[in-house]
Amino acid sequence: LPVLASMTTRNTPEYFEGTLITSHEIKDLELVAGKFTKNQLPEHIATDQNHLDRAYVWGAKYKFNDQLNASYYGADIKDKIERHYVSAAYKQPLANDSSLSYEWAGYSTKFKPGADTYFSGKPNTRTEDLNNYIWAFSTTYSQGAHSVMGAYQQNTGGIGYDYGANQDGGQSIYLPNSYLSDFNSKGEKSVQLQYNLDLGAYNVPGLKWTTAFVYGWDIDVIGTNIDNANEREFFNQLSYTVQSGFAKDLKIRARYSILRESDVGANGYGDTNETRIFIDFPIKFL
Structure with a gap:
């Protein structure tokens, strides 16, 4: 779920314990509602070491056509937080096996006084503006094996968009400009150009x-008077999914990112070169 998503980038995934009900009783409409009372991070060795008290989640997704x-x-x-997420996506078919897609998505978050407000650079006891609003618009042109996406993302409010530390999961950011950096610091605006190639066509x-x-750009750096810092990331990923045999659906991803920032603390990572290899092997039970 965009508002409660466990981290799956470690050998042991983050997990939540609770109840989630999903309904498909109405055609093209998915409804979800749930309550979770435990949250364990990948590095934890004890149940609910993240001390989740209670998380309510709800939502709906509808396919108009x-x-x-x-x-x-x-x-x-x-x-911790009150959070809302809204998205809309439209795909326009074009001639010659091509299409043009548009997507808008955004979060509205109210951080409660006890929440982790890491990107604010101020103590958790602050009582001033604890609101965050982050949204993004992207458009993708696809033709055959090729697709090109452009995206704009903007972050406003008294603090930056923070997730994971507030027991909402280490992947609770369903926005296009999220790679090694999520480009979600206070006041930050960001643009992206992405290219995808499906080598199945070759x-x-x-x-x-x-x-x-x-x-x-326009980043308010934590604990400083700097309000115009910038960061940039060059991302590359090659992925392969096994098509048949006993390892069918096994997926291997090799990723390399180069992240640079103009001021220390602009994105929380510093200048970083990241190399990762992911192997996802689904096990089917009869």
């Missing part, structure tokens, strides 16, 4: 390549 769909999700995590089924460049 083959071109248009929209969704809304909400979460209320006791003593007789290598299951092999895909993605490259992207993201530039962010």
